[in-house]
Structure formats: structure tokens, C-alpha cells
Amino acid sequence: xxxxxxxxxxxxxxxxxxxxxxxxxxxxxxxxxxxxxxxxxxxxxxxxxxxxxxxxxxxxxxxxxxxxxxxxxxxxxxxxxxxxxxxxxxxxxxxxxxxxxxxxxxxxxxxxxxxxxxxxxxxxxxxxxxxxxxxxxxxxxxxxxxxxxxxxxxxxxxxxxxxxxxxxxxxxxxxxxxxxxxxxxxxxxxxxxxxxxxxxxxxxxxxxxxxxxxxxxxxxxxxxxxxxxxxxxxxxxxxxxxxxxxxxxxxxxxxxxxxxxxx
Amino acid sequence: xxxxxxxxxxxxxxxxxxxxxxxxxxxxxxxxxxxxxxxxxxxxxxxxxxxxxxxxxxxxxxxxxxxxxxxxxxxxxxxxxxxxxxxxxxxxxxxxxxxxxxxxxxxxxxxxxxxxxxxxxxxxxxxxxxxxxxxxxxxxxxxxxxxxxxxxxxxxxxxxxxxxxxxxxxxxxxxxxxxxxxxxxxxxxxxxxxxxxxxxxxxxxxxxxxxxxxxxxxxxxxxxxxxxxxxxxxxxxxxxxxxxxxxxxxxxxxxxxxxxxxx
Numbered sequence: 001x002x003x004x005x006x007x008x009x010x011x012x013x014x015x016x017x018x019x020x021x022x023x024x025x026x027x028x029x030x031x032x033x034x035x036x037x038x039x040x041x042x043x044x045x046x047x048x049x050x051x052x053x054x055x056x057x058x059x060x061x062x063x064x065x066x067x068x069x070x071x072x073x074x075x076x077x078x079x080x081x082x083x084x085x086x087x088x089x090x091x092x093x094x095x096x097x098x099x100x101x102x103x104x105x106x107x108x109x110x111x112x113x114x115x116x117x118x119x120x121x122x123x124x125x126x127x128x129x130x131x132x133x134x135x136x137x138x139x140x141x142x143x144x145x146x147x148x149x150x151x152x153x154x155x156x157x158x159x160x161x162x163x164x165x166x167x168x169x170x171x172x173x174x175x176x177x178x179x180x181x182x183x184x185x186x187x188x189x190x191x192x193x194x195x196x197x198x199x200x201x202x203x204x205x206x207x208x209x210x211x212x213x214x215x216x217x218x219x220x221x222x223x224x225x226x227x228x229x230x231x232x233x234x235x236x237x238x239x240x241x242x243x244x245x246x247x248x249x250x251x252x253x254x255x256x257x258x259x260x261x262x263x
Numbered sequence: 264x265x266x267x268x269x270x271x272x273x274x275x276x277x278x279x280x281x282x283x284x285x286x287x288x289x290x291x292x293x294x295x296x297x298x299x300x301x302x303x304x305x306x307x308x309x310x311x312x313x314x315x316x317x318x319x320x321x322x323x324x325x326x327x328x329x330x331x332x333x334x335x336x337x338x339x340x341x342x343x344x345x346x347x348x349x350x351x352x353x354x355x356x357x358x359x360x361x362x363x364x365x366x367x368x369x370x371x372x373x374x375x376x377x378x379x380x381x382x383x384x385x386x387x388x389x390x391x392x393x394x395x396x397x398x399x400x401x402x403x404x405x406x407x408x409x410x411x412x413x414x415x416x417x418x419x420x421x422x423x424x425x426x427x428x429x430x431x432x433x434x435x436x437x438x439x440x441x442x443x444x445x446x447x448x449x450x451x452x453x454x455x456x457x458x459x460x461x462x463x464x465x466x467x468x469x470x471x472x473x474x475x476x477x478x479x480x481x482x483x484x485x486x487x488x489x490x491x492x493x494x495x496x497x498x499x500x501x502x503x504x505x506x507x508x509x510x511x512x513x514x515x516x517x518x519x520x521x522x523x524x525x526x
Contacts, residue, residue, distance in 0.1 A: 016435075023436040077367075082365075109298065
């Protein structure tokens with residue numbers, strides 16, 4: 001059963017220079033009939049995604065491959081619903097759990113428990129749902145008495161454990177990840193990995209953007225290769241020759257830079 | 264175009280659906296600052312009490328008014344103004360201040376406006392408690408007139424629509440973000456709060472008849488003092504609210520998908 005369909009997805013995002021963000025210039029621009037901002041330095045459009053199409057069915061694990069700036073994160077954000085496409089269709093059946101920026105709802109003044117409630121609420125959970133998970137999250141984050149102290153007294157590793165605990169406590173449906181989320185110290189690493197593996201197994205679909213080919217080979221069954229916003233390959237992981245792609249890259253040392261178009 | 268309109272209303276209904284989140288966040292933002300104080304969030308009203316008492320002493324003297332007349336008028340005026348001038352004073356931050364959430368998570372854009380307007384309403388309620396305590400203290404306590412209910416409804420429509428528009432403009436044109444709060448201080452003096460319409464004559468009366476904030480001010484302040492607002496106030500308040508709806512329909516549906524690129 002198809003859960004996620006993307007057809008002809010195209011997105012160019014505008015980047016505004018300081019001049020274009022100034023009201024004075026915008027008013028002056030109106031007065032001279034729009035000539036001032038026609039200059040390509042003012043509102044630049046970056047062609048982030050060009051005609052991307054793919055379909056994912058129940059159980060698919062998709063790895064996004066591409067250089068920096070090839071459109072991986074933009075594609076994830078379109079799937080998450082942050083950006084709306086210029087053209088094309090994105091249809092999703094199911095609830096999206098985004099792991100892009102997992103710090104949502106974190107507040108240094110609140111205690112660990114209060115933060116769990118706050119983060120849960122910001123992710124659309126009801127108080128009852130959060131209460132059901134509270135014990136398990138506290139157990140996992142291993143914070144002892146610190147769980148009742150304000151977050152500003154925590155070490156960096158403790159914050160990571162708490163955030164990781166909350167972010168991975170949701171019922172995953174369609175899971176979006178931008179790079180593998182790390183989880184602090186070595187002792188905690190194995191525990192975190194097991195937990196992440198579990199929610200990966202439970203999720204119906206996973207889309208992972210990463211630079212690590214090893215990670216993709218371990219976790220994904222399909223790959224989507226992006227270059228400069230265009231789709232180079234989509235299909236089973238066996239159909240993509242990682243070694244050959246790497247060799248071509250090395251030979252040409254080509255950087256993937258998205259195309260800048262004039263407004 | 265109809266698609267954009269449909270998405271705008273879907274955004275609106277999703278935003279309303281998150282009422283349990285924004286109501287809680289709005290209260291949390293207010294109370295967090297005053298944690299570990301004895302009076303708690305009632306401190307918010309401190310500035311309002313200080314300026315209204317001092318203004319009532321000075322202006323009451325200049326205009327030859329009894330403190331029992333001047334203080335209720337000025338105080339009710341100030342606490343109402345603090346709420347209705349919200350689209351100018353703090354709403355410009357609604358999108359810019361939440362940029363991390365906006366660029367990473369698919370929150371309905373109306374959520375941030377609801378949260379901001381709700382915060383301003385909570386501040387109003389805080390001020391109201393202090394207002395009634397002081398009124399009881401000086402022996403000028405009167406129950407509010409029922410007209411406060413339609414007055415508040417008009418104010419909410421105007422605040423929600425205008426706040427959306429100012430928050431969008433402040434995100435797109437960074438000058439606007441800093442300019443609008445100044446307009447709010449400007450109108451604080453130009454609107455009959457410290458003075459009364461009967462004290463002016465000639466061309467200065469335009470400050471009353473053509474002041475977009477005067478109507479909203481009067482339809483809430485008068486009921487707080489136990490009186491029915493004048494017909495002119497209802498007309499001006501309705502015009503402000505209707506123009507707000509028109510501006511919302513003109514700007515929000517067509518430009519909402521650009522907001523993540525602006526903030």
C-alpha cells in the first residue's frame with residue numbers, strides 16, 4: 001500500500017538580501033515600477049528541488065543521498081510540511097513524526113519533568129498521553145534526582161538524554177530524520193541505539209538524510225540520490241552502485257551547488 | 264487562488280485545534296518570568312499601576328478632576344490600550360521570534376498569532392484584577408456593563424487579523440518590526456486615555472473620530488466603568504475589525520507559504 005507519494009515536486013526558495021528586506025527600498029521600488037529589486041542580488045531564488053518524484057509503501061526505509069546543498073534537508077522539510085511545493089503533489093497518509101530539530105519545547109527554566117510535559121505538548125500530545133509515557137521516559141533518561149531540578153543545572157549530556165528520551169517516545173508513523181541523532185556519552189550510546197532501532201522497526205515509513213553510506217546500507221531498503229536539487233536515482237538500494245558513485249565523485253571533485261535563478 | 268484560500272482556512276482550523284497548546288504556552292510565558300516571587304505574575308501590573316496613579320495625580324490636577332474620577336478612567340484606559348494596541352506593540356515578533364519552530368516544524372501559522380493574542384488577553388486579566396482591587400480601595404467599584412462581551416469579541420477579531428498582518432510585514436520587512444512598536448507609543452498619547460474627547464476642539468477632534476484604536480478602546484473601557492459605550496465607538500470599532508478581516512483575507516492566504524523563508 002502506498003503511504004507517501006511525491007509527484008513532480010519543484011521548489012525554489014527566495015533569499016532576501018538586506019536591501020530587499022528594507023521597507024525604504026521596497027517603497028522606493030514601488031515608485032520606480034519594480035526596477036530596483038529586479039537586480040538579481042536582491043531577491044535571489046535558489047532552485048532547491050526540481051521535478052522530484054517517488055513513492056513509498058508500508059515498511060519502506062528511504063535513504064536520501066547527496067552532497068551538502070543537494071536538497072536533502074529541503075526535501076525532508078517539504079515532507080514534514082514546513083515548505084509547500086511550488087509545483088507538484090505531496091500526499092501523505094499518516095501522521096508525520098519529524099526528528100528535524102528535536103529540541104522543540106525545551107525550556108531551561110523548567111524542571112526535567114515539566115520539560116517532558118512541555119515537549120510532549122508542543123508535539124501535539126495530550127496531557128494523558130504524556131502521563132502514560134512519563135515513567136518510561138524518566139527511566140530511560142537516567143537522570144535520578146535531577147529530573148525534578150531545572151534544566152539549567154544539567155550537563156550537556158544530561159540534556160541530550162532527556163531530549164532523546166522524549167523525541168523517541170512518540171508512536172512513530174512516518175519518521176523523518178536529518179542525520180542520525182546522536183546521544184552523548186559512550187555508555188549511553190548502546191542504549192540509545194537500541195531505542196532508535198526499536199522505533200525504526202515500529203515506524204511504517206522512515207526517511208533518513210545522511211552523509212554516511214554505511215548507515216544507509218544498514219538501515220534502508222531504498223535510496224533517493226539528489227544532485228543540485230534534481231533526482232539522479234530512485235529505487236532499491238541494490239540498484240545504486242555506491243562505489244562507482246564515489247569514484248566518479250573523486251575524479252571530478254564536483255561540488256553540488258543548487259542552481260540560482262533570476263526572479 | 265482558491266487553493267491558497269482553502270489552505271489558509273485549514274491553517275486557521277488547525278490553529279484553533281491547538282488551543283490547549285497555545286493557551287498553556289501563553290500562560291507559561293507570562294508566569295515563568297515571575298517564578299520565585301511572592302506576588303508572582305501580578306508584578307506584570309506594576310508598571311500599569313505606577314503610570315496610571317502618577318498620570319491621574321498630574322493630569323487630574325491639570326484638568327481639575329477629582330482623583331476618584333481621573334484614576335478609574337486612566338487606569339481602565341491604560342489596561343485596555345495595552346491589549347488592543349497589541350498588533351502594534353508585540354505582534355510584530357510573533358513570526359520572527361518563533362523562527363526556529365517555523366523553519367523546522369509544520370505548525371499552522373495561525374498558532375503563533377493565537378498564542379500571542381491569548382498572552383495579551385491573560386495580561387489584560389491580570390491587570391483587571393489589580394484594577395478592581397484599586398477601585399475597591401478608592402471606593403469607585405462598579406460592576407462591568409454587559410457591553411464588554413461584544414466589545415471583547417470585536418477586539419479579538421481586530422487583534423487576530425491585524426496581528427497576523429503586522430507579524431507578516433515585520434517578518435518580510437525588518438524595518439517594520441522596529442517601527443510598529445513606536446506607533447504603539449505614539450497612539451498611547453494620541454488616543455483619549457490621559458485626556459477626554461470633550462477637552463479637544465477643532466481639527467484635533469480627528470484624533471477621536473478617525474482614530475482606529477479609539478473605537479476598540481471605548482467599547483471595552485466604558486463597560487469596565489459600568490457604562491454603555493457611545494454609538495460612534497461601536498462604529499469605529501466595527502470598521503477596525505472589518506478592515507482587519509479584509510486585510511487578513513488579502514495578505515494571509517496569498518503569502519502564508521512564504522513565511523518560513525522570511526523569518
